[in-house]
Amino acid sequence: MRTALVLSGLALSLVACEEAGSAAPEVSADALTVGSVDVELVVNNGAETSRSKTVSLTLVSDNPGELAEVCISNTETCTDWQPYANTIRWTMAGEGPREVFAWVATMDGEESAEPLVASIWVDSTKPVDGMVTAVRTGGRVSLSWDGYMDAGSGISRYKVVYSVGGAPASCSVGTPLYAGPLSSASHKMPVMGTGYGYRVCAIDDAGNMSTGSTTVVSG
Secondary structure (H helix, E strand, O other): OEEEEEEOEEOEEEEEEOOOOOOOOOOOOOOEEEOOEEEEEEEHHHOOEEOOOEEOEEEEEOOHHHEEEEEEEOOOOOOOEEEOOOOEOEEOOOOEEEEEEEEEEEOOOOEOOOOEEEEEEEOOOOOEOOEEEEEEEOOEEEEEEEOOEOOOOOEEEEEEEEEEOOOOOOOOOOEEEEEEOOOEEEEEOOOOOOOEEEEEEEEEOOOOEOOOEEEEEOO
């Protein structure tokens, strides 16, 4: 058995897990040895991005019972030493690529000379919408879009939805037509002589979805 030391609120909690096939989160920082204790730091279970500045921190240790205190900071200095107990959440300083630093101390009074460092990209901003073009040929509509931008974590995919008559009010409603990284899609109109509206939304790496741009094709 090994034990993971989890920070998720204002304290630390111990989580037991099997050595083989362990469900402990993937480590996203270098290991640190303090005395005879190995410790690793993880942000949001190893995720690369977060839509919120508030994140969960996890310390994974081979001997958490020997750890007495921890000091967490958004800078390379720290003075706020606290005993670990239950659940802690941490607020990163701003958006963009951010680092969090952690120092630990053992029951014997040994402190880490250097901090553990883990990073995550904080991005709570929606992508900026571009332009959508629709060309109807017979019973098929060819859609294309460009000009979508995201200055944060970057656009990872698009979502296209449609409805009869006008465009859907958002990309959370309407009938899904396409989801993926391409900048075009084709729709075989199920009812000839009927108009259709389309909405194209961009989704960034952090999961933020834009409002979407729309276009309508008459029947």
